[in-house]
Amino acid sequence: MRDLVIVEATGKVRRMEALLREAGINADVIATAGHIADNPAKLSPIALTSDLRETDYRFRTDRRELLDKIRSSAARADRIFVATDDDQEGDVIAHDVARLLESRNDRLQRVRLRAITSQEIKQSFLEATRDGFAANACAGECRRIVDRAIGATFASVGAVHALPVGRVQSSALISIAESPPTVGSFGVELEGSDGGIYRCDLPVRSNEDFEFGGRLVDALAKGEVEFTGMQEVVVPVAQRWNYEDVVAEIALRMHLEIRQAADAFQTAYEEGYVSYPRVRSRSVSQDAVELAYRLAERNRCGFSPALLKARDDSGGEDGAHESPRPGLDDLLLGRPLSMMGRSEGVAVLIGRNLLESGQERTLRRVEVSALGRDVVLENEVSCARAPWRRSRSEPGYHPLPTDVALLAYLAEKGMGRPSTIVTHVDKLLSRGMIAREGYEMGLTPKGLACADRAKQIGFTAETSRRMELGFAAGESLPHVRAKAILTDHGLIGPVLRMASAKRHEDRHDAAPSSEHNF
Structure with a gap:
């Protein structure tokens, strides 16, 4: 028996082949290297019918050799496992593979890998499913239709109010103009009468915030503050990181740009060092709790599993995932990052965070009123042991790199997705x-002009986030859902006029399904 396993990234192929052999699965592994089908690169014509069905979504001609290889390998395979990424983009690619191999759908199974390790591969292949390719791809296909409709309609040459950037970036520009991002922090210290050092980090979004930090330092030194309360609390050392948190930490700790940090994270996943990366969930699985136990024992750390949030299995893409975790349980977490390779360093950072999320510390909090604001300063009374140096607040101003600040801002506002958010930051810059x-981040004259045009069209700071919720909602077909979303946002009229004006008689009303279509 010979099987075929289809993955998304070429970097996974060799490791997958080796792990499949270990698992007793005799299989060829082929990577799609991203999408195998697409709409035309040009936005004119719009390539949508009046009911928003795609007319020119086709298998890519530049992938003809790869598609032939997939077909010929599938013809010889007893079983075909589609193991593209476990996210909406991966579901779209899986559906395209199913259309490509339409005559062999009885052999197709969908595999969702949480990590590229021997144990995960065995478990994931046991849980492979035979149906749902079209239904699972619906959200991603709806997004594709909406983004093309918006781009083709409002970015067209000669439009009264042309939209120079897309759905996510338009909302981002409007939001930044209305509510600027945090660009750094101002650390403040106070020595208490008990001899403890009380600290706080004030977020800095403006010159006024920076000036307040300096004035607060002076006020504390002169005793010109009013103490309004004190309490002692026990809290986790850290909260679990999601995708954007990890990328930001890699960038800051390894002195990388966020694009390099994202690539390092992906490579660590493909090499088996960490679990699936592109997740916004902060929950953990039982497997992660057990791995944390083993890591804590190896590194002689305290650990309390009750502090970790159990994974939400109630539904939704993020609910089906756990936050990133190491793929190895023998990591030495106290070693300096400079003494290890980049992939291992990524795993060590994530491993430290996993354990810190299950550790407690006791804080004594002092509440003060100064210069018209209420401020809370904290003194760490005790903390669970760890063999690595923990980061802590230091006095003075600490700027964030611009790309890291933008990444955190878009994630906080729910703009973009883990698979696209770094690209959005890159393009805005x-x-x-x-x-x-x-000490402020705002828009250039070009950015302000783009934000103004987006608002004239009907965009708001909330448009992108609300549309994302719409993509994943309901069970309607992609084009039906897309039309409802555009209608809800007052954009359907111009889109339908564009579709009617640009439609050609020789266009089809549906995406191709034949495996012979290019």
Whole structure:
């Protein structure tokens, strides 16, 4: 018996082949290297019918050799496992593979890998499913239709109010103009009468915030504050990281740009060092709790599993995932990052966070009123043991790199997805939309003009986030859901006029399903 396993990234192929052999699965592994089908690169014509069905979504001609290889390998395979990434983009690619191999759908099974390790592969292949390819791809296909409709309609040459950037970036620009991102923190210290050092980090979003930090330091030194309360609390050392948190920490700790950090995270996943990366969930699985136990024993750390949030299995893409965790349980977490390779360093950072999420510390909090604001300062009374140096607040101003600050901002606002958010940050910066002067981040004249045009069309700071919720809601077909979303946001009229004006008689009303279509 010879099987075929289809993955998404070429970097997974060799490791998958080796682990499949260990698991007793005799299989060839082929990577799609991303999407195998797409709409036309040009936005004109719109390539949508009046009911928003795609007319030119086709298998890519530049992938003809790869598609032939997949077909020929599938013809020889007893079973075909589609193991593209476990996210909406991966579901779209899996559906395209199913369409490509339409005549062999009886052999197709969907595999969802949480990590590229021997144990996960065995478990995931046991849980493979035979149906749901089209239904699972619905959210991603709906997003594709909406984004094309918006781009083709409002970015067209000659439009009264052309939209120079897409759905996510338009909302981001409006949001930044209305509510600027945090660009750094101002650390403040106070020596208490008990001899403890009380600290706080004030977020800095403006020159006024920075000036307040300096004035607060002076007020504390002169005793010109009012103490309004004190309490002692026991809290976790850290909260679990999600995708954006990990990328930001890699960038800061390893002195990388966020694109390099995201690539390092993906490579660590493909090499089996960490679990599936592109997740916004902060919950953990029972497997992660057991791994944390083993890591704690190996590194002689305290650990309390009750502090970890149990995974939410109630539904939804994020609910089906756990937050990133190490793929290895023998990591030495106290070693300096400079003494290890990048992938191992990523795993060590995530391993430290996993354990810190299950450790307690006791804080004594002092509440003060100063300069018209209420401020809370904290003194760490006790903390669970760890063999690595923990980060802590230091006095003075600490700026964030612009790309890290933007990444955190978009994630906080629910804009973009883990698979696209770094690209959105890159484009906002490379297109000259963002200005940073002093202790503030805002928009350049170009960015302000784009934000104004987006608002004239009907976009708000909430448009992107609300549309994301709509993509994943309901059970309707992608084009039906897309039309409802555009209607809800007051954008359907111009889109339908564009679709009617640009439709050609020789266009089909549906996406191709034949395996012979290119």
